[in-house]
Amino acid sequence: MDKFYVVIPAFNEGRVIKKVISEIRKSGFENIIVIDDGSDDDTFDQAKESGTVALRHKINRGKGAAVKTGIEAAKMEGAEIIATMDGDGQHNPGDLGNLIEKIKEGYEVVLGARTKKRELMPLRKRMANFAANVFTWYLNGIWVTDSQSGMRAYSKKALDLVDTKSSRYEYDSEVIREIYRNKLKFTEIPIEVRYTEYSMGKTEKQGFLNGLKTVYKMIWNILS
């Protein structure tokens, strides 16, 4: 398990990041890289105190940029499998094992689909996810059930081939495009998502306007 790394992009997650790290460790994973994406709070210090590899973006560059930094860092550490998960505690680290298993079975990318206990997902979020899936399918050529999920795993081959340039939330869809472009073998597995008051508060910040920005960026990436 030495060559397996968990990458966590984090922006203003100082309240929960220690708990997220502790949960990952309890699930048996020690190699954790946290990228503080220019937070205003103490996310970086909290991550560092937890004994993880903590890196800091001096200014906020977005989730996509933070994940890319984390992946670069993990590659420098010699990672052979990398999983990414959000820093707000919405993902259950217990699902990481299933992602790794699929990579070991021969898949190059494993996408966590937030379909376990889907009924707990607020209706407006389900609708927004569906719209994002449709846009992703139309613009990138692959239909997936959760194009915006941050919990994913990549094999070494995928890490070498996937080349993204998006800095913000459109990153998640760009990875789907890279899967299509590089003809990578991928699968989706159901994962649990925990809608706490905290994570829902974060979700509010990624509302309708940001959704439109993401769609605009996806279209722009096609046109430019």
Add this chain to the structure above:
Amino acid sequence: MSLHLYQIVIAIIAIFMIYQGIDNYIKGKHHPTILKLLVRVVVWGGMAAVALFPMITVTLAKIIGIEGNLNAVILTGFILVFLMIFKLLSAIERVESQLSDVVRNDALKNLETRNPKPKTRRKE
């Protein structure tokens, strides 16, 4: 068929943009996809077609139900504004991307300090 200056200019710009798209696609630059290339050909090809054969707009106007022709000045102005916005947004995207790279390299410096790369031995 006599051509006005604006028609020649638009046709040249369109040919250049389409050529650039095909070149990017063949050389694999800037994440090329067939969809991206098709969009570029349709958008710029359409502009060139309207500029070179303005009567298309009359047919188009009849098809979509709007009577009357497009004024060449408005069309040229629109194309110029479109071109400027396109280039401006491209420049912003490029700068944003470079900024991310600078921030990333700075963040990764800390990791390099932790895991220094082995020094290559100089040949005697």
